[in-house]
Amino acid sequence: MMTTWARISTRPMKIALGLACASIVATGCSSPSSSSSSSGSTNNGAGTGTAGLTVPTANLPVLQKIGKGEGQLNLIAWEGYLQPQWVKPFEQQTGCQINAKYAGSSDEMVALMKNGGGGQYDMVSSSGDADLRILYAGDAHPVNINLIPSWKEFFPAFQSPPFNTINGVHYGVSLQWGPNVLMYNTKDFPTAPTSWSVIYNSKYKGQVTVPDNPIQIADAALYLKTQNPSLGITDPYELTLTQFQAAVNLLAGQRPLIEKYWDLASQEIFDFKNGNAIVGAGWPYQVSTLKADKFPIGSVVPAEGATGWADTWMLAAKAPHPNCAYMWMQYISTPKVQAEQAVSYGETPDNSLACGYMNQIQAGSCAEYHANAPLSYLNSISLWKTPIATCDNGKPDCVPYSEWVSAWNTQVK
Amino acid sequence: MTATAQKPGAREAPKARTGMWSRVSAALWRRPWARATILLTPPLAWFVLIYIAALVVLLITAFWQINPFTTNIERVWSLNNFTTIFTSAAYRSVILRTVGMAAAVTVVDAAVAFPFAYFMARIARPRTRTALFVAILLPLWASYLAKVYSWLVIFTHDGILDWSLGRIGLGQVHLIYTNWAVFTVFCYLWLPFMIIPVYAALERIPPSQIEASQDLGGRTWRTTRSVLLPLALPGIVAGSIFTFSLTLGDYITPLLVGGTSANFMGNIIYSNIGIANNVPFAAAMAIIPIAIMAVYLLSARALGGFEAI
Numbered sequence: 001m002m003t004t005w006a007r008i009s010t011r012p013m014k015i016a017l018g019l020a021c022a023s024i025v026a027t028g029c030s031s032p033s034s035s036s037s038s039s040g041s042t043n044n045g046a047g048t049g050t051a052g053l054t055v056p057t058a059n060l061p062v063l064q065k066i067g068k069g070e071g072q073l074n075l076i077a078w079e080g081y082l083q084p085q086w087v088k089p090f091e092q093q094t095g096c097q098i099n100a101k102y103a104g105s106s107d108e109m110v111a112l113m114k115n116g117g118g119g120q121y122d123m124v125s126s127s128g129d130a131d132l133r134i135l136y137a138g139d140a141h142p143v144n145i146n147l148i149p150s151w152k153e154f155f156p157a158f159q160s161p162p163f164n165t166i167n168g169v170h171y172g173v174s175l176q177w178g179p180n181v182l183m184y185n186t187k188d189f190p191t192a193p194t195s196w197s198v199i200y201n202s203k204y205k206g207q208v209t210v211p212d213n214p215i216q217i218a219d220a221a222l223y224l225k226t227q228n229p230s231l232g233i234t235d236p237y238e239l240t241l242t243q244f245q246a247a248v249n250l251l252a253g254q255r256p257l258i259e260k261y262w263d264l265a266s267q268e269i270f271d272f273k274n275g276n277a278i279v280g281a282g283w284p285y286q287v288s289t290l291k292a293d294k295f296p297i298g299s300v301v302p303a304e305g306a307t308g309w310a311d312t313w314m315l316a317a318k319a320p321h322p323n324c325a326y327m328w329m330q331y332i333s334t335p336k337v338q339a340e341q342a343v344s345y346g347e348t349p350d351n352s353l354a355c356g357y358m359n360q361i362q363a364g365s366c367a368e369y370h371a372n373a374p375l376s377y378l379n380s381i382s383l384w385k386t387p388i389a390t391c392d393n394g395k396p397d398c399v400p401y402s403e404w405v406s407a408w409n410t411q412v413k
Numbered sequence: 414m415t416a417t418a419q420k421p422g423a424r425e426a427p428k429a430r431t432g433m434w435s436r437v438s439a440a441l442w443r444r445p446w447a448r449a450t451i452l453l454t455p456p457l458a459w460f461v462l463i464y465i466a467a468l469v470v471l472l473i474t475a476f477w478q479i480n481p482f483t484t485n486i487e488r489v490w491s492l493n494n495f496t497t498i499f500t501s502a503a504y505r506s507v508i509l510r511t512v513g514m515a516a517a518v519t520v521v522d523a524a525v526a527f528p529f530a531y532f533m534a535r536i537a538r539p540r541t542r543t544a545l546f547v548a549i550l551l552p553l554w555a556s557y558l559a560k561v562y563s564w565l566v567i568f569t570h571d572g573i574l575d576w577s578l579g580r581i582g583l584g585q586v587h588l589i590y591t592n593w594a595v596f597t598v599f600c601y602l603w604l605p606f607m608i609i610p611v612y613a614a615l616e617r618i619p620p621s622q623i624e625a626s627q628d629l630g631g632r633t634w635r636t637t638r639s640v641l642l643p644l645a646l647p648g649i650v651a652g653s654i655f656t657f658s659l660t661l662g663d664y665i666t667p668l669l670v671g672g673t674s675a676n677f678m679g680n681i682i683y684s685n686i687g688i689a690n691n692v693p694f695a696a697a698m699a700i701i702p703i704a705i706m707a708v709y710l711l712s713a714r715a716l717g718g719f720e721a722i
Contacts, residue, residue: 107690110690111686111690114690137485206587255673258672258673259590259672259673260590260672260673261673263668270565270569274569274570274571274572275570275571276569276570276589276590400481401481402481402691405691409503409676409681409684410501410503410504411503413673413676
């Protein structure tokens, strides 16, 4: 009996473990992670995009005609971009129910769009620093811009901007844009600060908050552009090693002043409301939410200028609901909806006809958010773009984004 | 009355079993190892294929790299990720900080759980014991996030803690966004997981052992040290596995209540997978807590922690 049980305990276990090991080897060898290295420089002439890279999905056929809606639409968006105010009418008009996935940073959006959105997501409201990474990874699908009538009403600068249009092929439709403002508690700052130096001032130790995002290094570089002209910084996203290290050192010195690096807009709102922070960098969304709660918040674009973001509704390469996606792109580009989103969030619409509608919703909002005079205002904002190793002058001296991430994680935080 | 072919009272002769199922049944009866294999394979397959295989696929990427621009994984074998982790002072301090926090949480939870479990096991009346059980288990029904957010409200500037201390006149402590806040929340979250195994171990100790120890001249501290603690050690070790491993990997609590110095292994893994999309580096970082837990479990076994199981 003992020997029988001994055989029972070892033989089936051996068989089971043998199957187990075989399966491990099989799965380990056929790992499904996409290893398509799209950095192979097939340089087919002028204007292949950034530094000789090509967009893998450039030749995919675009939709010619919008068909019947699929009933669902899965969107990756910034918090505040899918308010019921404009989502509900869209759902009623088209029957496409929107399922929202909120992301806190561009990096998160790039990660979610891996593998063309994985067949799960249809669109992403990505900012300029994520767009190129999504495009060159082959995760975006070409868009037939002729199917979006309101596109003709856009400001020229946003019709075919370099962050969502490569070689005349559109991969999404521009949405809105805005600055990363300096937020402050008006009770602690009776007069508005005029410089970014307040967030680097040890007087406010433990009361400052900035985004938990490697792209913050550009904010430091922008400050150093006027503060330390000998560094010769011209573009805060194209930094040589010396310039980069100076910006990182500034941020490392700022660390003792920081109460919290915020990951989600709601965290920053909580911190200002509870007095955990009194000054910091944030988005107009936090400002308008705090103002709506009658909190004494003020915001300003200081003298040195500010970094900013220009968002695009980008179409995923493997979008499961393309018809609903096109209906959304049409809807969100119309002047009235652009105005609604601009006033609600506190950003500047890309549609030139939105101004009148904005003033109808909230008097004076058109001028407040610079919706009628964007070009000079636009030039004072350094829009996010992905830092790459090749500078605009063609030299390979600039620090690429992966270094930004690693410096942020090891030297700053 | 219909005539039947059989005598009344006679039983029918059993039919010879020739169906397919009976043949299979007979074959299995003769081969016990086949029975065991069929029973074991489904759960083992689920465990191996879904759990272990998924883990292996992730961890194997630790030996690969990513394309820095497109962040697609390139299957170039190298140990770069591990070199980066161990040669960078920042990551080394992250590992030490995480292990230190896990150890601190384990020690404090064990110290709090032991008297509590002893009271429940040996002193409390049955009704009190039930009430205490409910009190311990009730927080487990609440969502993790709800619990952490409530601590956020307690710790925040002018929140419940600082306000009460101010009223008593003790001065505010400003614990929000510090590692003390993270430590407190961890201790709170994992306490039920420590109390229950210790309670189970203490409950099994026969009162005769304590009486014998007292008969031999042992007073409270000597009895506790020489009789209770060794017998309760398996329970403490079982509880410590929970507190240690859960703290080792957690990233949500440091993210919500931690501040600028709340950089733990879980946070590095999270920011590399979810945000920077550097899956190979995150996988390399993830192998480290697995290795630490393996060492921990082996030492626990050597200390006799698993003998009662």
